[in-house]
Amino acid sequence: MTTSTETGSTSTATAASAAPAPDTSRELKKGSLAAFRGLMPFLTPYRKQFFLAGIALVVAAASTLAIPAAFKQMIDLGFGGAAGSKSIQHVDLVFLALFGVASILALATAARFYTVSWLGERVTADIRSAVYRHVVTQSPEFFETTQTGEVLSRITTDTTLIQAVVGTSISMALRNVLLFLGGLVMLFVTSAKLAGIIIGLLILVVVPIIVFGRKVRKLSRDSQDRIADASAMAGEILNAMPTVQAFTHEKIESKRFGDSVEGAFMTAMRRIRARALLTMIAILLVFGTIVFVLWLGARAVLEGSMTGGDLGQFILYASIVAGAIGALSEVMGEAQRAAGATERLLELMAVKSEIESPATPLPLPARAANGAALSLNDVVFSYPSRPDTAALDHVSLDIRAGETVAVVGPSGAGKTTLFQLFLRFYDPQSGSIRLDGVDIKQLDLHTLRDAIGIVPQDTVIFSADAMENIRYGRAGASDAEVIAAAKMAAAHEFIERLPNGYKSFLGERGVRLSGGQRQRIAIARALLKNPPLLLLDEATSALDAESERLVQKALEAAMVGRTTVIIAHRLATVQRADRIIVMEDGRIVETGTHASLVALGGIYANLAALQFHHVQINQAEPS
Template sequence: MSAPKERYKGSLATLKGLLPFLAPYKKEFMLAGIALLVAAGATLAIPYAFKQMIDLGFGTAGTKGGKHINLYFLALFGVASVLAIATAARFYMVSWLGERVTADLRNAIYRHVVAQSPQFFETTQTGEVLSRLTTDTTLIQTLVGTSISMGLRNALLCIGGLVMLFVTSTKLASLIIVLLAAVVLPIVLFGRRVRKLSRASQDRIADTSALAGEILNAMPTVQAFTHEKLESQRFSTSVESAFATALQRIRARSLLTVVAILLVFGANVFVLWLGAQAVIGGSMTAGELGQFILYATIVAGAIGALSEVIGEAQRAAGATERLLELLAVSSPIRSPSRPQVLPPRAVNGASLALHGVSFHYPSRPHSPALLDISLDIHPGENVAIVGPSGAGKSTLFQLLLRFYDPQRGDILLDDVDIRTLDLHALRDAIGIVPQDTVVFSADAMENIRYGRADASDEEVITAAKLAAAHEFIQKLPQGYRSFLGERGVRLSGGQRQRIAIARALLKNPPLLLLDEATSALDAESERLVQGALEVAMKGRTTLVIAHRLATVQRADRIIVMEHGRIVEIGTHASLTAQGGLYASLAELQFSQDHGAATDTR
C-alpha cells in the first residue's frame, strides 16, 4: 500500500485525526464530562470530611463530640453516594462513546476500502486490512472508552489534590512538588519509545493475520502439497516475531511504571515523615496530617494512573496512525463530480468503441498489457476474443468495467466516454461472468440475487433455469435456501460457474462479458449453458473470452489477440482460411479434440 503524502508524526498530532469521529457526539462528551467533574469533586471532598471528623469529632469530648461524629459519618456516606452515582454515569457514557466511535471508525474504514480500485489490493494484503479493522480499532475503543476518561479524571484529581495539599500545608506540598517533578522525565523519555514499539507490535500482528488469511484460503493446495508442517512453522515464526516485539513494548511500559511508582511513593513517604514530625512538634493537627496523607495518596495514585494512561495512549497513537494512513489512501478510479448519463437502452444492446487504448498495470510499469487497441462493436453483436494466455483478454474486460484506466486512449459505451460516467451507472450496464467464480457465504437464492438486489424469488428462479442451475439447486437439502459454504465449497466447479451465470443473467445488462464462462463445465452442462447463453445474448451486446474455439465458431466476429495487440479480426471461416494465429490455434485444438474422441472410441 502506498504511503499517503502526509505522515502523522507525534502522538498528539496523530490522535487529533480522531476528532472528526468524536465531533458528532459533543452532547454525550459533555454529559460524560459533567459526571467526571462531579466524581472528581466527590473524591477530593472525602479527605476534607475525614479531617473534620478527626479534628471536630474525635477531638471533642462528650455528647457534642458524638453528634459531630454522626454528622460527619453521614456526610462521608453522602459524598460516597454521590461518587458512586457519578462514577457509574461516567462509566456508562464513556463506554457508550468508545463503542459508538469504534463502530463509526470501522464502518468508515470498510466503506473506504471497498471503494478502492483493484490497484489497492495489488499491494495490500486483505489480512492486514482485517487486522486494522479489528486489533487497531479495539485499541481506539480502549482509548475513547477508558483511557481518555481515566486520563481526565486523574488529571483533575492530580491538580485538585495538589491545590488541597497547598491549602493543608504549603511547606510539605512544596517539597512534594519538587520531588514529583523528577517523575516527568522518565515518562517523557519512555513514552516515545513505547509509541515506536507499539507501532512495530501492531505491524507484526498485521503480518501474522495476513499470513494466516492467505494460508487458510488456500488449504486444499497446502494439503495437496503436504505443506501443513511448513506453513505451521512459518506462522509460528511470525507469531514469535510479534511476541518478541510485544515483549519489548511490555518491558518498556513495565520499566516506566516501576520508575514512576517508586519515585512518586518514595517522595510521598519522605514528606509524610516530615508531616509526622510536625504533628509531634504541635505545628499540625492530626486531622490536617490525615487530610494531607489522603490528598498525597490521591495525587500519587493519579500520577501512577496517568503513566498507565500515557502508555495506552501511545499504543492507541500507533493504531491511529495506521488507520489514518489507510483512510488517507485515495483510489485513482473515481466517479466524476458531474457524471454524464447513458442514453436510453437500445432494444438490441449497447455499442462499444475502443480508440488507441494502451495500458500497463501499476505494479508492472514496464510490461504493457495492451498496446494501441482500437475496436468498434455494434449493438447486439456477439464478439469472441481469443488468443494465448497473457494476450490481454481479461485485462480488456477490467478496463471496460473501469477497474483501471488506460494510460492512453478512450473507451466509449454508447458513444459516452466511460471516464465521464458514474461508476455505478457504468457497472450497472455491464454483466460479467468471471473466470474465477465468486460464491458468497449465503444460500443459493441470495447468491443469485446478488446480480440484482431487488429481484423477486421468481426472477431468481427464472435466471437459474436459463443458466441450467435450477435442477442441481433443487436437489440441495434446502433447495434455494441451502447454504453454499464459504466460497461455495459445497458446490462443484461447474455448479459455481452456473451460479455466476445466473447472477449475470438476472442483472439483465445491455453489455454482457463472458470470461471463460463455460470453462468449468462438463460436456452436458456446457451444452445446456451454451444454449441458455445463446438465448440470453439476444437483445444485448456480448463479448466472450474463450480458449476453447469450438464455443465461439458462431460469433459474429472473432478478435484474435497476442502480446496485448489485436492481430486478426474475422469470422471462424475467414480466419481459418487466412492461415494465421487463429488457424494455428484451431488446427491444434480440433486435432486434439479429434484425437481424444478417437481414443475414447
C-alpha cells in the same frame, strides 16, 4: 483481541503510484494527541453525550476530593476536640456527610461509566463502518499490494484499541487529571511548604518517565506490526488450503506461521519488559517522593507546626495525587498503543482511489433494444505493479450494439485486461473507452457497472444460500426472477436437488458445489442483472460437455438484445461469434470470422489446428 495491525506501508503505497509508501520500521513523529485529532469527525456527532459524561466526571472527581476534607474535620473537631455531646454530634454529622458524598460519588461514577462505555461502542462501530465503506470503494490497484488479512486486522483489532481509549482511557485520563489538579491545589492549601517540595521532586521524577515512555510506544507499534504480519500470513494460507495440502506443505506452512508468531511474541515481550520497567520506575519514584514528604509532615506535627487533621488531609490528598499520576502513566501506555492504531486507521482512510466517479457525471443514453455500443480508441495501459510492460498497446476497437465479439489469444495477450478496463477497475494511461458514445470516465461508476454483467473465470460464491447468491446480480429481484435466471443458466435442476433447494447454504466460497455448478450460479447472477453489455470470461471453461451444451443454449438466448464480449478458447463458443478478435502481446493482430481467420493461416488458424487436433485425438482414443 487487543493488538493492532501493521502500519500502512502497503495501503498507502496504493494511493498513487507516484507516492512512495511510508517506512513501517520507523516511528512516526506524530504524538499521541496529534494522532487522536484524526478521530474528531467520529467524536463530534456525540457532543451531548460527551458533555453529560463530563458533568458526571466533574461531580465524581469533586466528591472524591471532598472526602479528605471531611476526614480532617473528623480528626481535628471530633477526635481532637473535648469529649461531650458536641463532639459526638459533630462526628455524626461528619459521617453523614461522608455517606452523602459516597452516594453522590457512586451515582456519578455509574453515570460516567455508562456514558463513556456507550461512546466507546458507538464511536468504534462508526469507525469500523467508515473504514469498511472506504475500503470497498478502492480500485483493484489497492488490493494488488494490500493483503486482505491486514485490512481485516485493522478493522477489528485497531478499532478495539480505539474503543478502549474512547470508552475507558479518555474518561480515566480526565478523571485523574482533575484529581491531580484538585489534589495539588488542596495540598498547597493544607501546607504550601510540603506541597512545594513534593512538586519539585515530582517534576524530576516525571522527566525520565516521559523519555522512557517513548521507547515503549515504538515497541508497541512494532509489536502490532508483527501481529499483523502473522494475521495476513494466516489468512493467505487458509484461503489456499487445497493447494497447501496438495503439495503436502502443511508442516512447512505451520513452521512459517510458527516462526511469524514467535517473532511477534518476542517483540511483544520486549514491549512488556519495557512497560513493566516503566511501571516499576514510575511507582518507585512517585511513592518514594511522597513517603519522603510525609516524613517531613510527621516531623512538623511532632513539632506542633501542623495539626493531626492537617497531616491526615495532606496524606489523603498526596495519595490521590500519587494515584492519579500512576493511573495517568497507565493510561498513557494504553493511549500510546491506541495512537499507533489510530495512525494506521487514518493512513488507511487517507488512501484515495485513482478510480472515482466524476463530480458531474453524464447520463447514459436510453437503452437501445439491441444492447450497447462499445469502442476503444488508441488505448495504452500498463498495470501499476508492472509499469514498464504494456498490457494493452495502442488498441482500437469498435463493437456495435447487439454484436457478439469473441476475444482469443495466448495467455498474457491482454484479453482479461480489456474486461478490467471496460468495468473501469483501472484507467488507461492514454486513449479512451466509450459506452454508447459516452467516455466511461464521465459516467458515475455505479451507472457504468450497472450496465455491464460479467461472468468471471474465477467464480465467486458467497457464504449464503443459492437464492441469495443468484440475487446478488440484482438485489431487488423476486424469488421467481431468481429461479427464472437459474433456469436460463441450467442451474435450476442441480439447485433443486440440494438438501434445501434454493435455501441450501453453499458453504464458504461455494465449497459444497462443483466447479461447473459454481460457474452456472455466476451465469445466473449475470443473467438476472439483465445488462445491455455482457462480458463472459471463459464462462463455460469449468463445465462438462452436457452442461456446456445447456449453458451455450441458454447464453445464446441471453445474448439476444444485448452486446456480448466473450473471452474463450473453446471453438464451440468462438465459432458462434459475429466477429473474432485475436490478440497477442497487448495488440489486436487479427480480426474476422472463424472461417476467414482459418483461411488467413495466422495465429488463430494455429490455435484452431491445435484444438482440432486435440479433439480428433480424444475422439480416436478407445473408451
